[in-house]
Amino acid sequence: MAKTRTSYLCRDCGGVQAKWIGRCPDCAAWDTLEAFTESPAASTASVGMVAGIAISGAGPGDGNAGVLTKAVPLVEIDQLEVPRIPTGIEEFDRVLGGGVVPGSVALLGGEPGIGKSTLLMQAAARVVAEGRTVLYVSSEESPQQIRLRGDRLLGAAVADLGNLYLCTETNLVRIVEEIRRVKPDLVLLDSIQMVYRGDLDAPPGSTTQLRRCCHDLVQLAKIAGAAVVVVGHVTKEGSLAGPKLLEHVVDAVLAFEGDREHGHRVLRATKNRFGSTQEIGLFEMGGTGLQQLDEGGIAIDTTGPGLPGSVLTATMAGTRCLPVEIQALTSTGFLGSAKRRGTGIDANRLAMLIAVLEKHGGQRLADQDIFAAVAGGIRVTEPAADLALALAIAGAHHGRALRPGTVVLGEVGLTGEIRSVRGIDQRLRELARRGAVAAVIPRSQADLAKDLGLEIHAIAGIGAGLATLE
Incomplete structure (x- = not known):
């Protein structure tokens, strides 16, 4: 009877080790090796x-049962649709x-x-x-x-x-x-x-x-x-x-x-x-x-009053542009143990934007509990929504809102500058088609927003972005 052989397989990277160790030497992950038992007959069988x-x-x-048994030049392989x-x-x-x-x-x-x-x-x-x-x-x-x-x-x-x-x-x-x-x-x-x-x-x-x-x-x-x-x-x-x-x-x-x-x-x-x-x-x-779901039917409301802590932005998913609403809420907390919670937003990104608002935006948020979320259960990970999240937090803190129908696009750097975003012309064109009337965008991309029928507010820093709140 053939003896079985026990190896240890890393569930993260798939690496195989001869004995159990606490840390996988291939991917450096801890406590991921699991016992893997296989008979020699099963491991050496060709088919x-x-x-x-x-x-x-x-x-x-x-033809489906055949495989390539010898190496051939790539150019000799027929193209197959x-x-x-x-x-x-x-x-x-x-x-x-x-x-x-x-x-x-x-x-x-x-x-x-x-x-x-x-x-x-x-x-x-x-x-x-x-x-x-x-x-x-x-x-x-x-x-x-x-x-x-x-x-x-x-x-x-x-x-x-x-x-x-x-x-x-x-x-x-x-x-x-x-x-x-x-x-x-x-x-x-x-x-x-x-x-x-x-x-x-x-x-x-x-x-x-x-x-x-x-x-x-x-x-x-x-x-x-x-x-x-x-x-x-x-x-x-x-x-x-x-x-x-x-x-x-x-x-x-x-x-x-x-x-x-x-x-x-x-x-x-x-x-x-x-x-x-x-x-x-x-x-x-x-x-x-x-x-x-047909996201083309989602319209932007320009009739109601602006709500503090609510900012519209757009995220790209391949060739698709999705308008999303970012909401924020601030409440009085305890200095040194203030809560920071995000739903649909990267928690590390949220903490970084709060620090930028305090350092370069003149906001005092150290004693404020801050909660942020993307409406509708959608998850936004791209940095193009940084400026929208920052304005939502500042607006919720001061009770100020953007003009109805305003969309916000821009990446926020650690020095407080507003950086360009990918595909801003496509985003603005799609947002304008759905009823947007104004846009807050990076100054470096102001030329790309011409002839779209939007009122453009081109800004260079986080301070200028806070000034757009009414």
């Missing part, structure tokens, strides 16, 4: 059990780069109850409606639960989904056998944490099982030519559960984010080998599932 099943189902001369499979959900396809690619594996992560299974069910129904075959594999729910979800989301349209196959299985070998039998164009697996291989002496969800099952699924997708979307759980810190290796071996990593107390959901790609990682998809959770 695994899962790949063998897939190859046995492929006919002789099947890979046909994508549109999911039928425009926001989903936008993030994927136009649809899923046959032979690829995408990993979709998100908190429990955020809507991952709902998104996959709606996408599966639309792919089937285009005449393709979909295999939905659930390792957590019973067939009756999935049928109830389908009836709730799709209604009478469920009767037309003859090419949507359902499999409730956790054994990877049986799942692969069903893929070989059904020959689907798209495979949806919910979720990878419950799938296991019977020849591994480890429980489902362990590092050993996740590593081998994910490797086998990637190999299967390339051999069978099917697109695979795998659902992964997240930890309490918000990162994908399991070793970091999962994110390295798949072709795309998607994050489904949002606050369960709000209806808005944001889908973004942190890795995408077939498209941009800058695009986002906007959804709203309703009684009949996820609905796509």
Whole structure:
């Protein structure tokens, strides 16, 4: 009987060590090594059990079963236009780069109850409606639960989904056998944490099982030519559960984010080998599932009075310009223990802007509790919103507001200067189309704001920005 070998795998970087040590020597992370047990036969096999099943189902001369066995010059490789499979959900396809690619594996992560299974069910129904075959594999729910979800989301349209196959299985070998039998164009697996291989002496969800099952699924997708979307759980810190290796071996990593107390959901790609990682998809959770949001219908109100602590700005997500409202609130606290809280804003950025306001803006905020948030549950990380956040804090502190319909763009430096931002002409053009009447922007980019129909206030420092508050 072959002996098993125990190694230690870093869940952050995927590095393998011969023995356990407190700090990973590859990424310098502490307490991230986990035991990984694998038999010599499994680690040295050139073609695994899962790949063998897939190859046995492929006919002789099947192009999907072949691999490049020798090195050839790059120029001798024929260019190939890979046909994508549109999911039928425009926001989903936008993030994927136009649809899923046959032979690829995408990993979709998100908190429990955020809507991952709902998104996959709606996408599966639309792919089937285009005449393709979909295999939905659930390792957590019973067939009756999935049928109830389908009836709730799709209604009478469920009767037309003859090419949507359902499999409730956790054994990877049986799942692969069903893929070989059904020959689907798209495979949806919910979720990878419950799938296991019977020849591994480890429980489902362990590092050993996740590593081998994910490797086998990637190999299967390339051999069978099917697109695979795998659902992964997240930890309490918000990162994908399991070793970091999962994110390295798949072709795309998607994050489904949002606050369960709000209806808005944001889908973004942190890795995408077939498209941009800058695009986002906007959804709203309703009684009949996820609905796509059209941000073009968001208008800027110029009729009501300006509110102290509320400032409008715009953030870029790929080719999309989203107007957002930043709100701030100040209240009397205790000197030396004042609170600084931010929702949808980087806490370190918030602390830096407060320091700039005190040093270069003449504001006394040391004894003030300061709370800042982005309305609607959206998260803003780019520095173009610095000036808007600073004016929101100062306006809330002094009870002063901007003129209604005014938008603010600019990065704030540590010396109090207002720096230029990326794509300001596109942002202002989009904001003007939605009803903005005035804009506070960096002086260095004043020439880019001409002929847009906006009243421009070009400023060079934080002091001039505070003077725009009425």
